[in-house]
Amino acid sequence: MTLYERCADDIAELIRNGILRPGDKLPSVRDASLARGVSRSTVFQAYYHLESMGLIEARPRSGYYVRTGSQPVSSPEPVDSTPDGNAKEVAIGPMVFELLRSMNRRDFVPLGSAFLNPSLCPLTRLARHLGAAMRDFDPWRLIEDLSPGNESLRRHIVLRYGLDGMVIDPNEVVLTNGAMEGLNLSLQAVTRPGDVVLVESPTFYAALQALDRLQLRSLEVATSSAWGIDIDAVAKALKGQRVAACWIMPNFQNPLGSSMPDDRKKALVALLAEQEIPLIEDDVYAELYFGARKPLPAKAWDTRGLVIHCGSFSKCLAPGYRVGWVAGGRHAARIEQMRLMYTLSPAIPSEAAIAAYLDHGGYDRHLRRMRAALERYRAIAMEAVRAHFPAGTRMSTPQGGYFLWLEMPESVDASRLHALARERGISLAPGALFFNHPRSTHCLRLNYGHAGDPRFAGAMQTVGRLAADMAQG
Amino acid sequence: MTLYERCADDIAELIRNGILRPGDKLPSVRDASLARGVSRSTVFQAYYHLESMGLIEARPRSGYYVRTGSQPVSSPEPVDSTPDGNAKEVAIGPMVFELLRSMNRRDFVPLGSAFLNPSLCPLTRLARHLGAAMRDFDPWRLIEDLSPGNESLRRHIVLRYGLDGMVIDPNEVVLTNGAMEGLNLSLQAVTRPGDVVLVESPTFYAALQALDRLQLRSLEVATSSAWGIDIDAVAKALKGQRVAACWIMPNFQNPLGSSMPDDRKKALVALLAEQEIPLIEDDVYAELYFGARKPLPAKAWDTRGLVIHCGSFSKCLAPGYRVGWVAGGRHAARIEQMRLMYTLSPAIPSEAAIAAYLDHGGYDRHLRRMRAALERYRAIAMEAVRAHFPAGTRMSTPQGGYFLWLEMPESVDASRLHALARERGISLAPGALFFNHPRSTHCLRLNYGHAGDPRFAGAMQTVGRLAADMAQG
Numbered sequence: 001m002t003l004y005e006r007c008a009d010d011i012a013e014l015i016r017n018g019i020l021r022p023g024d025k026l027p028s029v030r031d032a033s034l035a036r037g038v039s040r041s042t043v044f045q046a047y048y049h050l051e052s053m054g055l056i057e058a059r060p061r062s063g064y065y066v067r068t069g070s071q072p073v074s075s076p077e078p079v080d081s082t083p084d085g086n087a088k089e090v091a092i093g094p095m096v097f098e099l100l101r102s103m104n105r106r107d108f109v110p111l112g113s114a115f116l117n118p119s120l121c122p123l124t125r126l127a128r129h130l131g132a133a134m135r136d137f138d139p140w141r142l143i144e145d146l147s148p149g150n151e152s153l154r155r156h157i158v159l160r161y162g163l164d165g166m167v168i169d170p171n172e173v174v175l176t177n178g179a180m181e182g183l184n185l186s187l188q189a190v191t192r193p194g195d196v197v198l199v200e201s202p203t204f205y206a207a208l209q210a211l212d213r214l215q216l217r218s219l220e221v222a223t224s225s226a227w228g229i230d231i232d233a234v235a236k237a238l239k240g241q242r243v244a245a246c247w248i249m250p251n252f253q254n255p256l257g258s259s260m261p262d263d264r265k266k267a268l269v270a271l272l273a274e275q276e277i278p279l280i281e282d283d284v285y286a287e288l289y290f291g292a293r294k295p296l297p298a299k300a301w302d303t304r305g306l307v308i309h310c311g312s313f314s315k316c317l318a319p320g321y322r323v324g325w326v327a328g329g330r331h332a333a334r335i336e337q338m339r340l341m342y343t344l345s346p347a348i349p350s351e352a353a354i355a356a357y358l359d360h361g362g363y364d365r366h367l368r369r370m371r372a373a374l375e376r377y378r379a380i381a382m383e384a385v386r387a388h389f390p391a392g393t394r395m396s397t398p399q400g401g402y403f404l405w406l407e408m409p410e411s412v413d414a415s416r417l418h419a420l421a422r423e424r425g426i427s428l429a430p431g432a433l434f435f436n437h438p439r440s441t442h443c444l445r446l447n448y449g450h451a452g453d454p455r456f457a458g459a460m461q462t463v464g465r466l467a468a469d470m471a472q473g
Numbered sequence: 474m475t476l477y478e479r480c481a482d483d484i485a486e487l488i489r490n491g492i493l494r495p496g497d498k499l500p501s502v503r504d505a506s507l508a509r510g511v512s513r514s515t516v517f518q519a520y521y522h523l524e525s526m527g528l529i530e531a532r533p534r535s536g537y538y539v540r541t542g543s544q545p546v547s548s549p550e551p552v553d554s555t556p557d558g559n560a561k562e563v564a565i566g567p568m569v570f571e572l573l574r575s576m577n578r579r580d581f582v583p584l585g586s587a588f589l590n591p592s593l594c595p596l597t598r599l600a601r602h603l604g605a606a607m608r609d610f611d612p613w614r615l616i617e618d619l620s621p622g623n624e625s626l627r628r629h630i631v632l633r634y635g636l637d638g639m640v641i642d643p644n645e646v647v648l649t650n651g652a653m654e655g656l657n658l659s660l661q662a663v664t665r666p667g668d669v670v671l672v673e674s675p676t677f678y679a680a681l682q683a684l685d686r687l688q689l690r691s692l693e694v695a696t697s698s699a700w701g702i703d704i705d706a707v708a709k710a711l712k713g714q715r716v717a718a719c720w721i722m723p724n725f726q727n728p729l730g731s732s733m734p735d736d737r738k739k740a741l742v743a744l745l746a747e748q749e750i751p752l753i754e755d756d757v758y759a760e761l762y763f764g765a766r767k768p769l770p771a772k773a774w775d776t777r778g779l780v781i782h783c784g785s786f787s788k789c790l791a792p793g794y795r796v797g798w799v800a801g802g803r804h805a806a807r808i809e810q811m812r813l814m815y816t817l818s819p820a821i822p823s824e825a826a827i828a829a830y831l832d833h834g835g836y837d838r839h840l841r842r843m844r845a846a847l848e849r850y851r852a853i854a855m856e857a858v859r860a861h862f863p864a865g866t867r868m869s870t871p872q873g874g875y876f877l878w879l880e881m882p883e884s885v886d887a888s889r890l891h892a893l894a895r896e897r898g899i900s901l902a903p904g905a906l907f908f909n910h911p912r913s914t915h916c917l918r919l920n921y922g923h924a925g926d927p928r929f930a931g932a933m934q935t936v937g938r939l940a941a942d943m944a945q946g
Binding site: 103127147340 | 576577588603617682795796817
């Protein structure tokens with residue numbers, strides 16, 4: 001940890017354990033600097049970071065305050081995983097597909113789901129734009145829009161990068177069938193069978209599946225539920241072997257909910273650039289931040305076209321429409337060629353509907369509402385964990401997205417818990433799904449995006465009690 | 474050739490060179506049997522085959538007549554290609570992508586396009602169904618429909634198989650992002666890098682691209698523009714080496730326009746089944762037949778779940794909506810798992826719109842209109858070839874779909890012709906695109922689906938004259 005990170009961590013701890021309460025004023029930058037014996041710029045960096053995490057807020061001409069939405073959390077962070085540093089063949093068990101099957105059953109309470117409640121999205125307005133856009137659609141555009149894709153939509157994507165201060169060449173933007181296709185194509189574009197790919201530990205199971213399908217080997221690197229991937233561990237891993245690519249999720253990581261601070265993103269990009277290693281950045285939750293501002297992607301520090309940034313409208317606007325994109329850097333042309341060979345194009349009506357929605361305005365208003373809802377849901381879920389899960393359960397405090405990572409006492413077998421919960425009509429995502437060679441069998445990824453579901457509270461109680469029973473043996 | 478094929482071929486020749494004219498009555502089965510010294514059932518088989526090719530029609534209680542729509546064609550069939558029988562690494566040149574780029578330019582006359590004119594499809598009605606279906610869409614279905622996919626749409630697909638006399642288990646039907654994804658997933662599901670895959674010669678370039686991407690080797694087999702792939706050559710190829718899969722297009726093949734007679738399909742299925750070799754059947758043009766009835770897929774003779782039948786709504790109903798399907802036989806579950814990992818699902822609104830359209834009726838009426846238009850377009854295109862292309866040009870007589878295969882005199886270099894045409898705003902698909910190691914450089918695939926375009930006649934004249942100039946040196 002750097003000096004400012006340690007400083008921020010101390011303050012976060014005070015907020016989490018309730019010593020600093022919502023509305024409390026923080027010491028001024030000057031006072032804090034004197035008190036801790038660090039430079040003012042270190043304190044400023046720490047406050048800036050806490051602000052971007054959504055824990056504190058700056059009030060003009062007044063100073064920094066603990067945010068109202070920032071929940072006091074008594075649970076300590078989960079312990080980082082300790083992968084052994086060896087590249088491994090990837091083998092995907094049947095559990096993932098069983099989970100995927102249970103995910104889409106409406107009679108299940110979807111604690112294990114990867115999906116948000118679609119009702120949080122402006123579905124009626126989207127449907128209206130869909131019908132209107134296609135009613136008078138120029139037939140020729142059904143061919144023309146196949147490549148490089150709906151021009152208006154690509155312009156909106158580039159504009160949104162611009163709002164974040166990033167200048168992205170429109171020719172770099174490749175529309176894809178959701179981020180999933182973007183990630184898969186990106187990985188295939190920069191690897192060959194047998195190559196080693198660096199991933200987080202734990203990592204999104206879709207990354208492991210993609211590695212499996214392309215016969216790549218995974219090199220899992222320790223990742224903290226607070227700070228994201230361990231940069232020193234990355235540096236060490238890169239010394240040991242030739243790495244073909246790195247696939248990570250710097251913002252609101254799935255499954256940890258972790259967020260990399262900006263300087264870590266910058267350091268990672270620089271480290272990979274030394275060896276010209278492409279970074280595939282899964283950034284599908286970026287819009288769902290709880291902090292004062294949208295976190296930047298690692299791509300923001302890319303000067304060499306090595307970062308492939310994958311985004312999507314599925315998580316925050318148009319679930320099921322299957323439209324995502326890749327800002328592919330130097331690999332963009334290859335990725336688009338591969339998409340033309342693989343699926344040809346995303347659905348033209350889906351692209352047109354999203355473009356029309358964005359033309360019409362209201363996206364940011366919708367996003368604000370959605371973020372506020374998810375932040376409330378996070379509080380509900382964390383409170384339920386504290387109330388019902390066994391003593392000693394640790395959990396992350398995600399600063400965006402809708403995943404919480406739970407580390408239960410070691411005697412709780414999450415796969416067994418999953419089976420028991422399933423019998424009770426509750427889906428769970430056991431931690432083992434997120435490691436190549438299953439470890440951390442006492443962890444769970446919890447989707448709190450359905451905390452508005454009237455069945456949520458009861459399901460949390462049920463699962464918590466089942467876990468507590470297991471913990472007592 | 475079997476006895477009945479020779480008999481049918483002789484009659485087809487008489488029709489093509491105008492000796493038998495539209496409306497002429499054919500000899501009765503009994504007379505023809507006596508005259509040719511073959512059994513009545515042989516004559517009946519020949520007539521049945523000519524009928525399915527759209528050349529003759531049965532009139533109740535009257536006999537067989539040459540069809541009005543059947544064009545007299547003076548051009549002989551192109552000469553079959555003669556691949557060397559060796560499996561080869563696949564290398565895709567940049568020409569395909571250049572072609573794909575020019576395809577979607579509306580300022581180009583799309584003679585080289587792979588796409589039909591979208592205006593032939595009921596776009597307005599589809600758009601209406603799209604808007605209506607999504608307006609009151611149950612939000613939960615945006616998740617539920619991800620797997621196994623829109624239930625109503627899958628039922629319609631199974632029903633249409635049923636109308637063709639095929640009993641397909643609904644669980645075998647996997648919805649895909651167009652047939653392209655279906656074909657790609659199917660190929661990947663049944664092969665490993667380095668495997669040999671048997672393909673037609675010439676074959677659709679997307680097959681070669683898929684082989685390239687998956688690091689498979691192609692084994693090209695001679696394919697006739699009239700009868701499809703040479704079964705004896707397949708048998709010989711299978712003796713020489715281990716073949717992992719076969720990817721062919723029995724109906725209205727792209728680029729030849731060829732159609733396999735039923736008994737050849739049956740023989741091919743049996744031949745591959747002996748060695749448990751999966752057959753990937755690209756059947757996207759099946760609905761666009763000119764004959765009396767829809768040609769059956771090879772899948773109709775599959776009793777072992779070895780044929781993977783890939784269909785699509787993109788060619789005949791909903792271009793750009795990106796919805797296709799796979800009837801995957803014993804490989805269906807694996808193919809669906811791969812799709813879940815790759816693109817998750819086709820666009821839910823696209824699936825819902827097509828299902829609503831099919832619910833509402835009118836699909837078959839639309840298809841009849843579309844077939845009639847394409848048959849007219851075929852006549853226009855073939856007539857233009859005869860009028861403008863150099864003497865000695867041979868061409869196929871497709872019995873459906875919208876591709877014509879031209880074999881020009883050997884002195885005509887189709888790639889050079891392509892470059893000259895491009896300067897004049899006309900796209901062409903040079904024959905070399907359809908072979909792994911480019912051969913048949915004097916061939917062209919011609920898309921006659923745009924013959925209703927007012928620029929079509931002029932473009933055919935321009936290209937024909939350019940070719941004629943080249944032929945004269």
